[in-house]
Amino acid sequence: MDKTPITINGSEKLKEELKILKSVERPEVIAAIAEARAQGDLSENAEYDAAKEKQGFIEGRIADIEAKLSNCIIIDPAELQKDGRCVFGTTVVIQDLDSEDEVEYQIVGDDEADIKEKKISISSPLAKALIGKENEDIAEFESPGGLKTYEILKVKYL
Secondary structure, eight states: OOEEEEEEEHHHHHHHHHHHIIIIIHHHHHHHHHHHHHHHHHHHHHHHHHHHHHHHHHHHHHHHHHHHHHHHEEEEEGGGGOOOOOTTOOOOEEEEEEOOOOEEEEOOOOOTBBGGGGGGESSHHHHHHHTTTTTTTTEEEEEEEEEEEEEEEEOOOO
């Protein structure tokens, strides 16, 4: 099975979430289940049902994170070969040739993507258009609003 790329920051965030789930949330839900059981009849106990449902979510998320971490390859953008090309982990400053707007994005894994943090998924149409390109190259891709054309102004290895 192919390894999924993830940045160091993305890996650290997943590890921190896993730590919180295992050391804080799991014990809390176990205590809530024990408390609900102590109340007696479980067939009509809403607290018990809610706690069991939360436990299922927590256990599922733990399994999901552990699977992702065991099947990933961690990439440090600062250690990449700095040849000016857009690759996974690089931060790219681009300019929309229609609106003249400049924007900066980091190309990250699917689980790390967050447009509010200016992180785009490697599998997004924009990232696919940028991969392999260099400064001053033109990247085009088909968006829901039509053809988009960007010029790469700068590639950073942060």
